[in-house]
Amino acid sequence: MKKAIISFWALTALFFLSYKTSAQSISGKLIGGINAGQVDGDDYAGFDKPGLILGAAAAFPLSEKIFLQPEVYYSQKGAKNSEKNPAYFRWRLNYIETPVVVHFRIVKRFGFDAGISPNFxxxxxxxxxxxxxxxxxxxxxxxxxxxxxxEFRIVRGLDLNMRYSRSIMPINSKESSSYGRKFYTSTLSLSLRITLNKVE
Known part of the structure; x- marks a missing residue:
């Protein structure tokens, strides 16, 4: 897994180093928002664990409507039991997420994202x-x-982003883990994105 992620980031870095565009066409963004998380495999269903998202992104135009967007942000995930029964349960998972996202601008005020995110x-x-x-x-x-x-544009320079993400491999795949079952993070996110240089 580590070798695959290192290779992924090496290819991503190579793209950005070879990217031919003027600095004026790259948008910088500030990100702030909330997560609603659960952990698949813990027997507690529901996106009941709140958390924060804080970070930044850059948007590189590939065409008039398609942008490649590397991001980095602090993200609080986890799970909790919102019912009184069968047992009290709270789980906090804190990550640095580093998504590489392709953003498709369908119309001026609406688009959608798809991507992959190495999380630390x-x-x-x-x-x-x-x-x-x-x-x-x-x-x-x-x-x-x-x-x-x-993603919905509220006004020029301010967007509302809604996402779903899920780990594609267990977060406890290591043999030394004391847990017999495998866990996967599953997260709904809502964030505001402020564009610092409004060139889109």
Whole structure:
């Protein structure tokens, strides 16, 4: 997995180094929003775990309506049991996400995204009712997610983005994990994107 992600980022970096365009045609963006997360495989259904998204992106025009968009942001994921029964449960997963997204502008005020995101685990903590305990060592430092979503332009320079992402491999694939079952992150995201130089 690590070799595949390194190869992916090497190819991405090669593209940006060889990209022929003027700096005035590249848009910079600030990203802020919220996640609603769950972890598939933990027996607790529902996107009940809230979290923050904070980061930035750049948009490289490939054509008038298609943009290649590398992003990087801090993302809080996880799961929780919103019911009183059968048990108290809270799980916090903190990641640095680094998506590479293709954005398709259908019309001036509407488009959709599709992409892939190498994610880097910062910390994992779980609370079963007695306080949070660190269980970071049980999970992979790196995992890969697929994502898709839609984006609406509120006004020029301000967009509302809605996405769904899911890990395509278990987040605890390492043999040393103390968990017998495999887990996958599944996340709904809502974010505002502020364009710093309005060239689109």
């Amino acid at each position: 685990l910062l910390k994992s903590k779980v609370d079963l009712g007695t306080g949070y305990a660190d269980n970071t060592k049980d999970f992979d430092k790196v995992n890969l997610c697929l994502l898709g979503g839609v």
